[in-house]
């Protein structure tokens with residue numbers, strides 16, 4: 001029998017906001033233990049939660065970015081459990097009336113090659129609700145320590161339908177979700193800092209059937225690659241069990257990304273009964289049209305929309321857009337340069353960014369924000385090439401100077417005397433010499449092999465010390481060759 005995998009994800013995303021979700025104390029990462037706390041976070045007797053509207057703004061924004069319906073009214077519930085990561089012995093969350101309902105995440109599956117866009121697919125969401133994050137426990141041989149800095153950080157839980165079909169889809173889902181959250185400024189989604197965390201629910205069923213199989217939940221998947229690897233591993237494990245007549249039991253398993261193995265944490269029998277009930281300390285929230293409209297106005301273009309626009313408006317090849325789009329700053333940088341350089345030079349700008357700028361940034365181990373080359377610089381450089389002031393080869397040298405010092409390209413060209421000052425007669429002579437001195441290439445070209453012309457360009461560029469305008473060299477060579485005898 002053939003089986004297919006069915007996967008549903010539960011993704012936790014911390015929302016950026018100055019303060020915690022139900023109190024004024026700040027949120028953050030890497031602070032001394034238990035310094036981001038106050039009586040509310042520590043649940044001291046007599047404290048009461050007060051809702052932070054910015055946290056709701058963030059989740060409404062997430063909902064709008066992900067095509068969800070925003071509930072008119074949502075409410076807060078207590079999820080009761082006894083564990084030291086929550087000093088209240090309950091977590092404030094949203095149970096049966098979440099703020100965002102439905103929606104979807106559009107994903108791109110890997111294409112046939114890197115240069116070709118893959119198939120797009122919509123992964124339906126069940127809901128997104130808001131809750132408070134809990135503290136962090138560190139276990140030692142004989143005791144455990146708890147840090148409540150994370151407790152009370154606004155946390156969105158994004159739940160998908162059981163609708164993903166492979167580990168690759170889960171990988172694509174998380175990649176797009178992350179980019180979308182970063183685009184909208186909702187979260188930085190740094191998985192190392194726990195800002196994005198994912199549990200994966202996995203089952204298998206015979207192909208052609210619709211009933212869901214018994215699910216296994218994988219926890220502690222702390223990178224997007226581990227999510228993919230963990231799911232692939234779990235699907236294999238379940239298929240192997242079926243093959244040998246074993247039974248898949250509903251359980252939670254811990255996946256070790258380094259070892260590539262998983263082990264059972266708890267089975268269904270040990271599942272909690274959370275005794276949810278509405279939190280009497282917090283009022284339900286009504287989200288009116290004006291509130292939604294205010295947030296909608298703050299929503300940026302979605303990453304795939306921007307990609308489509310770059311391809312249509314700027315005629316950028318898919319390959320370049322797939323370098324620019326995942327990084328909002330980089331794609332904005334590109335647009336800033338194109339705005340100055342003009343639409344016609346968009347491809348050139350894109351190429352310089354995707355090749356030279358990114359390579360130099362990575363070699364210098366710095367980010368875009370620290371780049372001494374600015375959008376106006378790149379626009380200027382591309383302009384200098386376009387009007388024939390400098391060749392591409394010289395432009396590379398100018399780029400490197402600007403990258404190192406921040407000196408404007410035109411200034412570098414002036415200071416170093418890099419302007420193409422070849423006069424037409426001189427160039428023509430160099431071309432004649434190149435044709436006369438390359439019998440083989442000349443005969444090949446005259447025999448119909450167009451590419452052979454390139455072998456004659458090298459000596460000309462060399463004679464001009466790289467300054468000659470390649471377009472002009474090409475034209476001159478062709479003109480002379482046409483009448484060569």
Ligand SMILES: Nc1ncnc2c1ncn2[C@@H]1O[C@H](COP(=O)(O)OP(=O)(O)OP(=O)(O)O)[C@@H](O)[C@H]1O
Pocket residue numbers: 006007008009010159160161162163201202203212213214215217
């Ligand atoms: N049989 C299944 N196979 C794969 N995924 C499933 C299956 N059943 C549910 N899921 C997925 O598991 C996730 C959560 O499922 P469910 O609503 O059952 O919550 P739960 O895991 O029981 O509770 P909790 O919210 O406490 O984790 C969803 O993403 C859903 O799509």
Ligand SMILES: [Mg+2]
Pocket residue numbers: 010199217
């Ligand atoms: Mg679950």
Ligand SMILES: [Mg+2]
Pocket residue numbers: 093131157
């Ligand atoms: Mg939850």
